Amino acid sequence: MKAPRNKRLMGKRNPRRNRQKFGGFFLFLLVGVFLLFVFRFSYIVVSGRINDENLTEKANALYESSTVLRAKRGTIYDANGSPIAEDSTTYSIYAVLNKNYIGVNKKKLYVTDKAKVAQVLSKYLPLTQAAILKRLNPANTKTFQVEFGSAGQGLSLAIKQAIEKANLSGIYFTETPSRLYPNGIFASHQIGLAQTKTSTTNNVAAQNLTGTMGLEKTLNSTLTGTNGIKEVKKDSYGYQLPNTKTKKKAAKNGKNVYLTLDTRLQTYLESLLTTTQTKYDPVEMNAVLMNPKTGQIVAAAQRPTFNPSTGSGLGSFWRDTLVGDAYEPGSVMKAFTLAAAINSNKYSPNTTYQSGSISIGGTTVHDWNNSGWGTLPLSKAFPYSSNVGFVHIEQTMGKTTWLNYIKKFHFLNTTNSLLAGELKGSIQFEHTSDQAVTSFGQGINVTVMQMMQGFSAIANDGKEMQPQIVSKVVDPTTGKTTKYKPHQVGTPITKSTADQVLKAMQDVTYKSYGTGQSYQIPGYKIATKTGTAQISSANGGGYLTGSNNYIFSVVGMAPANDPKYVLYITMKQPQKMTESATQILAGVFDPMMKRALDYDAGTVATATQTKMPSVSGKSVTAATAALKKKNLQVVQVGTGNTVVQQMPLAAEVVLDDQRALLLTNGAMTMPDLTGWSKSDVLKLAELTGKKITIKGTGYVTKQSLAAKGLLNSATKITVTLSKP
Missing domain, CATH: 3.40.710.10 (DD-peptidase/beta-lactamase superfamily)
Incomplete structure (x- = not known):
């Protein structure tokens, strides 16, 4: 009766046999893993994909740079060939503050001289040096970059170029396609509006103009062109790789539309x-x-x-x-x-x-x-x-x-x-x-x-x-x-x-x-x-x-x-x-x-009408001289010596003796409004962004803020109009 029990004990205590079993199992597992690895590797090599991502595309993305060549939207002209709506570009300015933003050869790409930046920008933005310095010194010291609100948006090419001449470290611009309506209020609901929307060309996102109302909307497919694409192979530093060619598909511009309007x-x-x-x-x-x-x-x-051009008055009234x-x-x-x-x-x-x-x-x-x-x-x-x-x-x-x-x-x-x-x-x-x-x-x-x-x-x-x-x-x-x-x-x-x-x-x-x-x-x-x-x-x-x-x-x-x-x-x-x-x-x-x-x-001369010149970025003296040659009344809004915004906008049709408002750098100041019409007062409110309460009808006889008074954010302005 004892022999069988001893045999079972000997079997359990046989280490060699146990090792053989474990070794066999481990070898089988190892072969399985190896085969799985080989199969997975073969699949990746053959398909070029992993986790539903194309490895070839990802590799190429490291070395290929694609740029959308934006098509020009067609221009809308009047019956005589004068532009009513045409493509333009505006710029927004921002400042990088993070000191880790360093380029090749450890070049500092962040703002290094805040005082100089404030001094230069105050010449071209409707902000004081103190206001700019405040933005350049945010409460959160880890802030990577700052912008300058509406004052730093919609800048013209002339303003951008003037700022760039100062070679300010850490100052950059973003470019936005825009639509220029040089005549301002001009059959606005009939012409309509084209606004910026993001679209994708060859997996590259780009901002394009799309008609959202009026003829800009109904003729959108006619006015809209087809974007092109430019592809370049670059190294990790952004330089084009040698012995590679640039692939380029040209953009096709939109068609031009001529109207019957005079x-x-x-x-x-x-x-x-x-x-x-x-x-x-x-x-x-x-x-x-x-x-x-x-x-x-x-x-x-x-x-x-x-x-x-400004969106002023649009509100919710989109109906033609x-x-x-x-x-x-x-x-x-x-x-x-x-x-x-x-x-x-x-x-x-x-x-x-x-x-x-x-x-x-x-x-x-x-x-x-x-x-x-x-x-x-x-x-x-x-x-x-x-x-x-x-x-x-x-x-x-x-x-x-x-x-x-x-x-x-x-x-x-x-x-x-x-x-x-x-x-x-x-x-x-x-x-x-x-x-x-x-x-x-x-x-x-x-x-x-x-x-x-x-x-x-x-x-x-x-x-x-x-x-x-x-x-x-x-x-x-x-x-x-x-x-x-x-x-x-x-x-x-x-x-x-x-x-x-x-x-x-x-x-x-x-x-x-x-x-x-x-x-x-x-x-x-x-x-x-x-x-x-x-x-x-x-x-x-x-x-x-x-x-x-x-x-x-x-x-x-x-x-x-x-x-x-x-x-x-x-x-x-x-x-x-x-x-x-x-x-x-x-x-x-x-x-x-x-x-x-x-x-x-043929009994009326057209000398009473002219086009508003572009004076943004010019000195007040030069701008005033240019506008007086056009027989316009010049009104300065601000203490500075450089024009940063103008009203009417450049190329708008103006009449003799019309008021031209010039917003300068420095503090905004209140002009003398005596004799102004309601429409002129509304233009001042649009230019300065201030809320002005208008009472009565006719022409301005009283103003709550005296001429040359500062237009700060807390100022409440009321003007009284009376009939002559």
Whole structure:
């Protein structure tokens, strides 16, 4: 019984046998690991990948440097070839403070002389030496680099080059592509805006300009070029490796776009609207000047607007109201009602009616003066702008015929004008009362461009022209030109009908009972139609009340016998209605139409307009001399002797005797604002970044901060305007 137990003990105590077993297992494990290593290594060699990363690409990345060659965005020009929007480059400055930032041969690449840096930068940035030194000595001593806020951003090439000449250690610049809009406020919502966005070319990120509104957006694919790429093999020090070639794919620039806008007339229109906005403060205002023979838009503007170069005024108002607002046009619609009635042989001018009021479909329609003018022939309904008369005209014509002409004039459809965000409009036409009120511009919603398209038929012998703002596109690489020819969308009325409507529109201007007498222009025959449209309340409960709660409008065609221009102006809810709506609109219409007609006749010189020179970076003395040669009023804001910013911007169109504001280095100081307009005060606020409270209307008579007082961050500024 003991022998088996001894055998088991001997087996457990046999070290040689145990070692053999362990050795075999270890060898098997070692062979397995070796095979796994061989397999893994073979996979890496064959595939060139590890952990889903391409080793070849990573190795090449150590020695290859790729640079994006940025394509130039196409330039937008006016009708005469002057640039409206073009590519530019701005620079931002920063300072490296970390003393570990050392280059080849232990060259110090950080700021070594803070006092010198502060002294030099104070000449070119709107910051004092003390303010700059404070930034160069941050509380956190481990800070690698510092920037200088908005004062150090958006610098011009001239300012950058001037700072670089001082050879300041530790001072660097970043480059940002930007879009230059040299005319400032200039059909801003129609031209639009291009802003910087990051895109990738061959895995290399680059900043590019992308259209975000207006024509910059709708024509983005046309204006945008294709970036190129430059690849160079370099060593660890950044030098190109010998016997290697540079690979380069050239950039393809975007195409240039030419518009129909005339800078002379556009600038004048903007000036007139700014004056009206400042004086009467309308909620919205639109104005369009068009050549009805071609449909080409010569000038177009809206309020509110913004300066695309600075972003001032943009806020949240991105809508192009010429196509993006649908509104009830009011009595200017009567021009189309009259045209439809005449053209359909449903107009009896000698038929009389009782003005004042009429009941239709359970609704009572009143004339604008409520009591009317007694018994009138239908021929006087148009110059009197009688709503009751036009209800009679619509009833005689019939709802089917009238709706057919609304469609013939291409209302309820977009004009395809290339402007962004265009609406189709709408109509209420179910009930008899709905049909009746559309005859005088209620119950139908239109856009400004739809109205312009319709007006062209009346001014152009019955031929309706599509509104056109782009004249051609040119490829700068090949020279290929694509022209946008005038496009006739239809012939809703005959030449005879158009002539009769123009005659009726002259009655509006020249008859003693016409509503458009304020739009007479000496030396020219003018055909007009006025409008006063009610505004629907926000809750849908009828229309707003109050003397200013209307959309006031006027359309004019001149010369009346053969119109070369159609000018249409709308003004919504002027908040400071110190004059009648007709007087306010005439303040824009009369000088604008006269200027256009005078230009056409060759009787106006253009010497009153010039381009703002670039004076940033120059001494105050040199800048003042240059601006006075342009007949501009020079206003210095600051105690320094070098100009760091200017307003208006370089290349903007300016008028004789316009104020030019120069922000200098050193402390900002308050100029004497006596006699300044509201728009000039707003420019000062934009230039200095200070909030200025404006009270009253007219021109500045008082200012809370005296002239030459310091404009520091704690300063509260109030200016008082009074009428002369």
